[in-house]
Amino acid sequence: MAGSTDPPTVGQPLWLLAELTYKCPLHCVFCYNPTQHAHIHDEMSTAQWVDVMQQARKLGAAQLGFSGGEPLLRDDLEELVQEAHAMGYYTNLITSGVGLTPARAQKLKDAGLDHVQLSFQDSTKELNDFLSHTKTFELKQRVAKLIKAHDWPMVMNCVLHRHNLPHVRKIIEMAVALEAEYLELANTQYYGWAWVNRDHLMPTREELQVAEAEVNAFRAEQDAQSSGQKCRVLFVVPDYFEERPKACMNGWGAVFLSIAPDGLAMPCHNARDLPGLQLPNVKDTPIAEIWQRSNAFNAYRGDSWMKPTCRTCDERHKDFGGCRCQAFLITGDATETDPVCSKSAHHHKVVQVVKNAPARRNIPIVFRSDAESRALHPAP
């Protein structure tokens, strides 16, 4: 009923994202990690992570993503996977592939790792290596074969932007050739480093339409084949080009629990920068209390926090008002309607960003690095 407000209900944290480290050998221009990563220290110990996994499992977490940064930089990854496996988690390794040697792959297999998501930047060596500022294209090809040799289901993830959108067909063909079960074509979400580089990455509507048509053509061709290994292609919507926001995190504090390397607990891995949130830390607060009672996890549950545009909208239980981080980044107010929504009074700002991007590409592109992190965030 429009106009009424529902009390927030607290579900279960079914999805635990363990961001083991913000360290990464790559320097991707579209990375969503916080740009102040160089100032974030105090990574949690093995024992602290095991405790986190135990607590979250008890609260209902079943999917566990080991992410980062590059999680393979933690030499206790195998031990964490083994513990998680014994607790009954479905374990996902979300990796650039750097550091996945045959020896470590075997240890991870023995530890019970269920699945690997491998990122690629492009179907060409030149662009892959340029965008990640590393020579990693051939390594990733080798790692993909290693993943298949260990019989893991493989998700290939490729972040899309104007530089690689014209290669989308080749990217799909590469995923098929490498026998990926799933291909995530993830149009850039503008947070972290991607926010800094958004004018460089933003495609035109035409470029997007051409790429999406290629994806649909591939799907139709594949559906017409009755046999053979299928590669499920997911096309993550480029929300700046939409009229309605994404159902971010499936709702704030609804199913998703992200733990940062320093132990901060967040309803979204980008929530560190939102103002007014007292983000709790698992080093000193039980996860049950964090999930159920903390200010941060309750801040945007339900709909009483919403501005009238959302609170009176019939679609508010479908998209939950969209993304809080995006609302803050673009309007300066985290309680605003996500400006991607055409009902938002700030929607024109999103339209302007898209429109102005081509003329603003003369500013330098910023590769993610410790030095750039410190340049963007001088020490306090």
Next chain:
Amino acid sequence: MTAALPERPKLSRRFRLQYEEAQNRWVLLYPEGMVQLNDSAAEILKRCDGERSLSDIVGELEQVFNAEGLAPQVQALLEEGQRRGWID
């Protein structure tokens, strides 16, 4: 295209069927996803071991649950499972 159901349906090795205490139900786990199953779907999928035939599964369920005429329900679930890649 819909392929015919296999003679002896088998849960795909790409999916893990697991009882979740906290949710009080069976789920299917797969890369970055989870399907929450109702009781009847879980009872059917538990029996998709590549050894039992469709009629074995129907017969067993009718006996265990003291019911009749479950074939259409089992068939529909398996067809959906095949479409979604749960069944080999």
